[in-house]
Amino acid sequence: MDGNFGPIERVIWPTSVISGIVMCKLVYEFIGWISRGYLKSYNSLSKSTMHEWNNRGFSTFHAILAAAISFYLLVLSDLFKEGSENGFIVDRKSVLSDSLLGFSAGYFLADLGMILWCFPSLGGVEYIMHHGISIYSIILSLINGTAQFYILIILFSEITTPFVNLRWYLDVYGKKSSKLYIYNGVALFLGWLVARVILFIFFFAHIYVHFDQVRTIFPLGFYSLLTAPPLLAFMNVYWFWKITKGMVKTLSQKRHAQ
Template sequence: MTIAGYDVFPVDLHWLPSAFAGVLICKIVYELTGVLSSMFITGYKKLNDVKKLEWNNRGISTFHALLVAAAAFYLFLVSDLFSENSDQGLIVNRRSDLSDRILGISIGYFISDLGMIIWKFPALGGLEYVVHHGLSMFSIFLSLLSGQGQIYILMVLFTETTTPFVNLRWYLDNLGLKNSSLYIWNGVALFFGWLVARILLLIFFFYHMFRHFDQVKTIFPLGFYSLLIVPSVLSMMNLFWFWKITKGMVKTLTKSRHTR
């Protein structure tokens, strides 16, 4: 197959059903979040329609984050797919049925979530979320088409492990529990989780690329330049959000100390 005028690896499109499954899963999780929340969370019924929409939407992002984090953990630490000692060829060309299907489901998630963001813009997020989702979809799509760079796509997807903490913070805030101990400790967990998953991990990401740059250079040109540019842009966004998280945590801890 040819992408942007360059020949790339033969394309296996068996991940396409996973992308459709990803969209379907998002719909199911969205509906289940609403049903279960209305049954077990009293404060949910008091929310207006826009807040309920975002509440259910955050259920989708939480599910996706847990799924891709578990899959990435398995592929990196349990399987030998990306092991340095493996003889499966260049590490940038390695892929498996599982990695393809997980990335396919991820494409389905980003399509669904981006569609909702644009539909209700800016209620579910501003331009930064559109940019984040657009860049993520673009990178995953190129990796699936070419079969290259999946190790780096999965590293970036692993940063989604912070999403449940972000969503729990929003849930507690909208339930009027901003002064609760759970809110405070979740904020601390979010700070350290973000530091590890979205700052230190991305530093390792660029270090790994530098160590394997002879292999990275073999990726087709559009994929190669995307691998250099997209994570850099996402890293800048993560640093900006980390600064805001740090300010919020300091403010919350200071307020908590003064109320004792």
């Protein structure tokens, strides 16, 4: 652990975490400023709805950034390339991966703070559990420099968040009957299926195939990797079931209305 806390890490970790928190504040304020100036209906929203409106702005920003960088590290770069001579996949990391993990930890901390502050309007116990598990897993991986490959897969699954947020925005804006709402709902269903169901199947299959590497992770990290992701997967399946029900209901209503 000490070898993973070198001069570079001492700068990257606090800087990236603080950057994630500051990003949330800046985007929150920017979304509020833009909305007040260009969306008349925004000013008629309740205070709690305004908070959520702005909150979903910075969650969308983080989701797009985290998914893009995760995709680059996992697919486009050679960092986790199979057959590489860079050692075990579970031990690989880089300045960029460290920075992203720290940035995401800052985001989840800020978002969890808002959820608790506005509880339960921004989310119930399941959101607190989701963010708590995410923060714990990211910090543990960041400090010990292990299992970042798996953390990045989970961060990539945040690609579904913009669809979730757009669905909420359209609902609040009175556009539930629009074609965009329906198209977004189908995109959310497909995106969730790929990024939060099928991708998690790959996640667990990869752990099984590379279990000889996984078992070399220090005990707390090893057992956390075997317990935390299944909890997230369970929540993903539960939310997927709700998304599916919502999509089927919307499509049925649209068909009967024609």
